[in-house]
Amino acid sequence: FKGIAKEPPMHIVHISVEMAPIAKVGGLGDVVTSLSRAVQDLNHTVDIILPKYDCLNLSNVKNFQYRRSYSWGGTEIKVWFGNVEGLSVYFLEPLNGFFGAGCIYGCRNDAERFGFFCHSALEFLLQSGFHPDIIHCHDWSSAPVTWLFKDHYMHYSLSKARVVFTIHNLEFGAGLIGKAMAYTDKATTVSHTYSKEVAGNPSIAPHLYKFHGILNGIDPDIWDPYNDKFIPISYTSENVIEGKRAAKEALQERLGLKKTDLPLVGVITRLTHQKGIHLIKHAIWRTLDRNGQVVLLGSAPDPRIQNDFVNLANQLHSTHCGRARLCLTYDEPLSHLIYAGADFILVPSIFEPCGLTQLIAMRYGSIPVVRKTGGLHDTVFDVDHDTERAQAQGLETNGFNFDGADAAGVDYALDRAISAWYDRRDWFNSLCKRVMEQDWSWNRPALEYMELYHAARK
Numbered sequence: 001f002k003g004i005a006k007e008p009p010m011h012i013v014h015i016s017v018e019m020a021p022i023a024k025v026g027g028l029g030d031v032v033t034s035l036s037r038a039v040q041d042l043n044h045t046v047d048i049i050l051p052k053y054d055c056l057n058l059s060n061v062k063n064f065q066y067r068r069s070y071s072w073g074g075t076e077i078k079v080w081f082g083n084v085e086g087l088s089v090y091f092l093e094p095l096n097g098f099f100g101a102g103c104i105y106g107c108r109n110d111a112e113r114f115g116f117f118c119h120s121a122l123e124f125l126l127q128s129g130f131h132p133d134i135i136h137c138h139d140w141s142s143a144p145v146t147w148l149f150k151d152h153y154m155h156y157s158l159s160k161a162r163v164v165f166t167i168h169n170l171e172f173g174a175g176l177i178g179k180a181m182a183y184t185d186k187a188t189t190v191s192h193t194y195s196k197e198v199a200g201n202p203s204i205a206p207h208l209y210k211f212h213g214i215l216n217g218i219d220p221d222i223w224d225p226y227n228d229k230f231i232p233i234s235y236t237s238e239n240v241i242e243g244k245r246a247a248k249e250a251l252q253e254r255l256g257l258k259k260t261d262l263p264l265v266g267v268i269t270r271l272t273h274q275k276g277i278h279l280i281k282h283a284i285w286r287t288l289d290r291n292g293q294v295v296l297l298g299s300a301p302d303p304r305i306q307n308d309f310v311n312l313a314n315q316l317h318s319t320h321c322g323r324a325r326l327c328l329t330y331d332e333p334l335s336h337l338i339y340a341g342a343d344f345i346l347v348p349s350i351f352e353p354c355g356l357t358q359l360i361a362m363r364y365g366s367i368p369v370v371r372k373t374g375g376l377h378d379t380v381f382d383v384d385h386d387t388e389r390a391q392a393q394g395l396e397t398n399g400f401n402f403d404g405a406d407a408a409g410v411d412y413a414l415d416r417a418i419s420a421w422y423d424r425r426d427w428f429n430s431l432c433k434r435v436m437e438q439d440w441s442w443n444r445p446a447l448e449y450m451e452l453y454h455a456a457r458k
């Protein structure tokens, strides 16, 4: 990447419908914030354009202020500005009420709302006299940027811009994603293995020449056990055992679990088919059979799944009182305490474009137990099987993985993990230390994005 360092600074504008921590649903929100911060740290200029939802978490926006308004699409659009995690963010508030629905997704007319947002974001760039080098959009929700730009805005003063489109999840809005793939200058997805897994998909296959897998990173300042107000004591790999012991006790205390040192398996996830619901359930029972403790933090957009887990929670909280706790909600502070207090973080996804939870787990010295798919395959190297594959990446092994999508698969990985905890504690403790020292930040991926941005401009 040496050549890139000498290139002049670029101006990159993200048009996105999610941004952590103010409007986050999943990994997309994390990536927009943490990639932007990493690119900005490389001395480029980054702006983010976001809808001004009524449900924005404004306590995390600094210097929030009204800027101006403009008319487009038969309505007035107010522009607000603020600073989020050190990033400049423009918030668009159309007075037609599109973003006053109390949620990010889940409206009947989501495609219309976000299509409107994409159009008004480009209009905002044009009317404000911005001349970005790169316009970066994400998933089906800002896919329309690609064709609106090529069909209209490219012909105005935004002509020097190139468009980059990132697929965080191909499950949703395949039609819109396929169209964006045709129009965009460059496309990425969030891990190498996922890029191979989706290469045969009809919306991707014709466009492989401009499609690249770049692994997501995590923001080491946002996820930092040495500086985390949600955990009891600060720790690094030097005092990881002590730090995690204190976090485990705090977690047990908070969730009413028995305060004994048992292997603790954590799960932090959206509860959807993608995440391997039947495997998660099986792993809960298996962990309890092995006399471990389980904490699950998750919420289901589908009320039937949510209900199912509420029933399971009631059952477990009576039969295995003190050893299992399911928190069926979204709770960022609690997630930090689980990452720190768990011995293992389980991610048995059916498919997983990148996955951030296994990376965050490692940053907190928790051992990932994952299904070998997508980004999980690219980041978790089995202690018994993947020594060579890890070495090829300049890494040491860091977790447990399995292949099948059935109970036997989960058992294979989970049993080895729990047995290591019981029978080889010193080795297990050294593994915790080792995973903490691996670098899953944006250091490397941000350079790959810069290279891609430059290639888009050639």
Ligand code: ADP
Binding pocket: 025, 026, 027, 028, 030, 268, 269, 270, 297, 298, 299, 329, 330, 331, 332, 335, 354, 355, 356, 357, 358, 360
């Ligand atoms: P996806 O984007 O498919 O949901 P990722 O692993 O890429 O999955 O990102 C999930 C992110 O959301 C992580 O930062 C994780 O900590 C967070 N998360 C998921 N569920 C919850 C929850 N119930 N409470 C708090 N944070 C959650």
